[in-house]
Amino acid sequence: MCTMICERTEVEGSGKGRDGWFPLEMVNVSYDHPFNAPWEYGVNIDFVNQSRGVGSRVAVELSPQSAKKLADTIIEALKRGEANPQIKVSVL
Amino acid sequence: MYTTEQFEGIIAETITINGTNGDAIHTYFARPMGAGPFPAVVLAHHLPGWDELYREFTRKLAHHGYLAISSDLYCREAHGTPEDVAAAVRAEGGVSDDQVMGDLEAAAKYVLSLPSSNGKVGTFGTCSGGRHVFLAGCRLDCFDAIVECWGGNVIMSDEQLTDKQPVSPNSYTQDLNAPLLGIFGDLDQSPTPEQVNQHEAELKAAGKDIEFHRYPEAGHGFFYFDRPIYHQSSAVDGWDKMLTFLSRTLS
Numbered sequence: 001m002c003t004m005i006c007e008r009t010e011v012e013g014s015g016k017g018r019d020g021w022f023p024l025e026m027v028n029v030s031y032d033h034p035f036n037a038p039w040e041y042g043v044n045i046d047f048v049n050q051s052r053g054v055g056s057r058v059a060v061e062l063s064p065q066s067a068k069k070l071a072d073t074i075i076e077a078l079k080r081g082e083a084n085p086q087i088k089v090s091v092l
Numbered sequence: 093m094y095t096t097e098q099f100e101g102i103i104a105e106t107i108t109i110n111g112t113n114g115d116a117i118h119t120y121f122a123r124p125m126g127a128g129p130f131p132a133v134v135l136a137h138h139l140p141g142w143d144e145l146y147r148e149f150t151r152k153l154a155h156h157g158y159l160a161i162s163s164d165l166y167c168r169e170a171h172g173t174p175e176d177v178a179a180a181v182r183a184e185g186g187v188s189d190d191q192v193m194g195d196l197e198a199a200a201k202y203v204l205s206l207p208s209s210n211g212k213v214g215t216f217g218t219c220s221g222g223r224h225v226f227l228a229g230c231r232l233d234c235f236d237a238i239v240e241c242w243g244g245n246v247i248m249s250d251e252q253l254t255d256k257q258p259v260s261p262n263s264y265t266q267d268l269n270a271p272l273l274g275i276f277g278d279l280d281q282s283p284t285p286e287q288v289n290q291h292e293a294e295l296k297a298a299g300k301d302i303e304f305h306r307y308p309e310a311g312h313g314f315f316y317f318d319r320p321i322y323h324q325s326s327a328v329d330g331w332d333k334m335l336t337f338l339s340r341t342l343s
Contacts, residue, residue, distance in 0.1 A: 002139070002219055002244025002282040002312070004252070006183055028183040033219075033312070035140060035175045038320040040281060040312050046179050054176040 003041070006030040015047040015058035022056050025049040034061035043067035101125035102154040104147075109163065109202045112194025117167040119199065120147050122154035128208030131342035132159035134199045134235075136192070136217030136224040138313075139182065141166060141174035145318060153216075156335055158342075159203045163195050165224075188256040192224050193231055200234040212236045212342040214270075216334070219244055219313060223261055229272060230264035237341035238272040239334050242312055244282040246291055265294045271301040273337040275330045277310030277323070305333050 006028055013024045024047050034042040043066075047058040062070065081087055104122035111117040120142075124130055133153050137146040142164040153160035165187055170177045181187060200213045214237030217225040222243025229238035245252065248260035272295065276288045283291070288306065295302045307314065307326035314323040315330060 002223075004182075004186055004245070004254070004257070006185065008183060026183075028179070030182055032182065033140065035178075040321060044179075044182075046183065048180075048183070050180065054170040054172040054180040057176055057179060059175075059179065 003030075003032045005032060011047070013047075015049075015056075017056055017058050019055075022049055022052060024058075025051060031064075035059075037061035037063070039063060100155070102151065104151050104154065109198055111163060111167075111198045112191045115168060117163050117165075117195060117198075118142075119161060119163040119202075120150050121159075121161045122150045123159045123208070124154055124157055126208075128159075129210035130157060130159050130208055131210050131338070132161065132200070132203035132213040133338065133342075134196055134203070134213060134215040135160065135162035136196060136215060136221035136228070137162060137165060138217070138219035138221045139178060139186065140219075141178035141181075143174035143178075145316060149216075149315075158338070159206065159209060161199045161203050163199050165192055165195055185254055185256055186220065189224070189227060189258070193228060196224065196228045197232050197234055200232075204234070210342075214239065214338055214342050216241070218242060218315060222246075226268075226272070227261045227264065229270050230261070230267040233269055235270045237338060238268075238270050239275070239337065240272060241275045241315065241330070242277060242280055242283065244312075246283060247287045262291060262294055265300070266298050268295065268298070268300050271337075271341050272303070273334060274302060274304040275333065276304070276306050277312060277314050277326065278306055278308045279311035282312065303333075303337065305330065 008028050011024050011027045014021050015024045026048050028046040030044045043062045045060045049056040107119050107121050108116050109119045146162050150160045150162045166177050166181050170180050215225045215235050216239040218241040222240045223246050225238050226240045246261045278285050292304050310323040310326035311321050313321045315327045
């Protein structure tokens with residue numbers, strides 16, 4: 001769109017798209033015009049697996065303030081989870 | 093002037109033309125029925141993609157008597173819903189300016205080759221498409237009229253330049269070779285009113301044939317009736333200004 005601001009990183013996990021669950025490969029976070037949310041600009045988060053086609057996408061469009069709250073909330077949940085010695089994250 | 097007794101008919105369909113590097117790209121082509129001669133308009137779609145809105149814009153221009161043609165500027169990248177394709181293109185930083193210029197030129201040459209053409213062709217785009225049509229007016233010599241609607245990133249800082257967008261479009265201002273109609277909302281954040289002021293001042297300083305209209309109650313994308321940013325009175329007047337401009341420059 002107009003800003004072309006987009007940050008990307010590889011991720012591991014699963015996302016639920018229009019055809020059900022699929023393995024995630026990447027998350028794209030842009031600060032640009034949303035497709036559906038009512039603002040001129042928003043934080044658009046796309047969890048994707050490009051190797052499965054552009055339709056393998058879980059999309060979220062947030063206001064900037066909501067995006068900051070989400071980021072803080074993720075960090076807070078991580079802090080609590082990682083501080084608990086009884087919780088081990090298993091990787092297959 | 094539209095009157096109720098006049099004959100009206102258009103044909104609208106997807107065709108394929110050869111764009112940059114001879115690549116086959118899907119193209120929506122809407123045209124009035126009849127032998128013509130008709131003027132033409134090449135549409136450059138916005139970053140949300142080759143969507144239903146742009147098909148409607150294309151048909152609207154055909155309804156007003158233009159050979160109207162809109163290529164899928166993301167055709168090489170992927171196919172899917174316009175939103176999914178546009179999201180993928182957004183993640184890759186858009187498509188290259190060089191590729192878009194070649195695709196717009198190919199569409200212009202296609203319509204000019206038709207026996208129903210009157211030999212005149214303009215170009216119209218909004219958002220990233222507004223940026224692209226300004227670039228086309230400067231870098232290509234095939235257009236007789238440019239309609240730039242709220243082109244974002246016409247003025248780019250050095251930090252914004254990329255391999256795909258290596259030059260700030262306003263650097264080409266001196267090369268603009270067709271009359272330009274600019275339509276902008278004063279509440280827009282990209283371009284900001286200050287950037288529109290600079291753009292207009294640079295065009296005037298270069299002695300270009302321009303006509304700018306600014307709408308104080310409109311923001312970005314105020315023609316988009318499928319979005320909350322639609323602004324009715326500004327959109328109606330903007331379309332009227334655009335059709336008047338095209339009639340003057342392409343007849």
